[in-house]
Amino acid sequence: MTPTGRFAPSPTGPLHAGSLVAALASWLDVRARGPQARWLVRIEDADTARCLPGLGEHILGQLAACGLQPDEAPVWQTRRTAFYQNALDRLTAMHRAYPCGCSRKDIEIALAAQGVPLVRHGERPYPGTCRHGLHGRPARAWRFAIDALAPPLDPAVHDLRWHDRRLGPQSQDVAATVGDFVLRRADGPWAYQLAVVVDDAEQGVTDIVRGEDLADNTARQIAVQRALGLPTPSYLHTPLVLAADGQKLSKQNGAQPLDTGTPGAALAALDAAARALGLPSPDAAEPAQALAGWVGAWRVLYNPRP
Numbered sequence: 001m002t003p004t005g006r007f008a009p010s011p012t013g014p015l016h017a018g019s020l021v022a023a024l025a026s027w028l029d030v031r032a033r034g035p036q037a038r039w040l041v042r043i044e045d046a047d048t049a050r051c052l053p054g055l056g057e058h059i060l061g062q063l064a065a066c067g068l069q070p071d072e073a074p075v076w077q078t079r080r081t082a083f084y085q086n087a088l089d090r091l092t093a094m095h096r097a098y099p100c101g102c103s104r105k106d107i108e109i110a111l112a113a114q115g116v117p118l119v120r121h122g123e124r125p126y127p128g129t130c131r132h133g134l135h136g137r138p139a140r141a142w143r144f145a146i147d148a149l150a151p152p153l154d155p156a157v158h159d160l161r162w163h164d165r166r167l168g169p170q171s172q173d174v175a176a177t178v179g180d181f182v183l184r185r186a187d188g189p190w191a192y193q194l195a196v197v198v199d200d201a202e203q204g205v206t207d208i209v210r211g212e213d214l215a216d217n218t219a220r221q222i223a224v225q226r227a228l229g230l231p232t233p234s235y236l237h238t239p240l241v242l243a244a245d246g247q248k249l250s251k252q253n254g255a256q257p258l259d260t261g262t263p264g265a266a267l268a269a270l271d272a273a274a275r276a277l278g279l280p281s282p283d284a285a286e287p288a289q290a291l292a293g294w295v296g297a298w299r300v301l302y303n304p305r306p
C-alpha cells in the first residue's frame with residue numbers, strides 16, 4: 001500500500017499554533033518516507049453547525065503559505081455523506097448500530113438510577129437504554145453497539161489495545177468509559193468517530209499523525225474499523241502546545257490565529273511548531289527550505305516506517 005498520511009482540520013477556526021504542529025508533523029512523516037508517499041488534506045466539516053463558511057479555504061491558504069501542499073485535491077466531508085450512510089447501513093445490518101431516542105437528561109436519569117456518579121462535564125457512558133428498541137420514541141441519534149446486539153461478540157472492545165509511536169502501548173475499556181457512542185445525530189450531522197474511520201479507510205490512509213488531544217478517541221475508532229472489517233492505520237499523537245497558563249492551547253481558549261501573511265511570518269510559525277516537535281531551528285530563509293531541512297531530523301526522532 002502506498003504510505004499515506006493526512007491532515008484533517010475542522011473549519012471551526014483558522015489554523016493556530018497547535019494545529020500547525022499536527023499539520024507539520026503529518027507532512028514530515030510522509031516526506032520522510034520517500035517520493036512515492038502521499039500527504040492528503042481533508043476538511044472535516046461533517047459537523048456543519050460548528051463550521052464557519054470560508055474557513056476551509058482559508059486554512060488551505062494558510063497551509064500553502066507554509067509550503068504544506070497536499071499531493072491530491074483536498075476532500076470535504078460534506079461531499080462524502082454517501083460513504084457514511086453506507087457504513088451506517090452496514091453496521092446496522094450486522095447489529096453494530098441502532099437508533100436511540102434518549103435525550104441528555106434521559107441518559108443522566110438512567111445513569112443515576114444505575115448508581116453511576118455524574119462528573120460535571122465528564123463523559124456519560126451510555127446506559128444502553130435503547131439497545132433493544134426505542135420504547136416508542138422517535139430516534140434522536142444512531143449509536144455504535146460496542147457489544148454487538150447479537151453474536152458474534154468482540155471481547156476485545158473491553159480491553160482495546162493499540163500502539164502509539166510516541167506514547168507507547170495504550171489501552172481502553174471502551175464499554176466502561178464511553179459506552180455505545182453516537183455515529184449520527186437525527187438532525188443531520190455525522191459524528192467525527194464514524195466519518196474519520198470511513199474517510200481514512202476510503203482514502204487509503206496508512207499513518208495517522210495528529211494532536212495528542214485526540215488520542216483518547218483512537219480506541220473507539222479502532223472498534224469501528226474492526227466492525228467494518230477495515231485495516232487499522234499506525235498512530236502517532238504529537239505533543240500539545242500549551243498556552244501561557246499551562247492549559248492546552250485550543251480554538252476554544254482563544255488561541256491566536258496564525259499569521260502566515262508573509263514568508264517570514266510563515267517561517268516563524270513553522271519554527272515554533274518544529275520546536276514543539278523537538279526539531280532544531282532552521283537555517284533557512286523561507287518555508288520550503290526549512291521544511292526540506294527538517295525531513296532528516298524527523299527520520300531520526302520519529303522513526304517512520306521505511
Ligand code: GLU
Pocket residue numbers: 007008009010044196209210211214
Ligand atoms: N478534525 C479533527 C480536529 O480538527 C482532527 C481529526 C483527526 O485528525 O483525526 O481536531
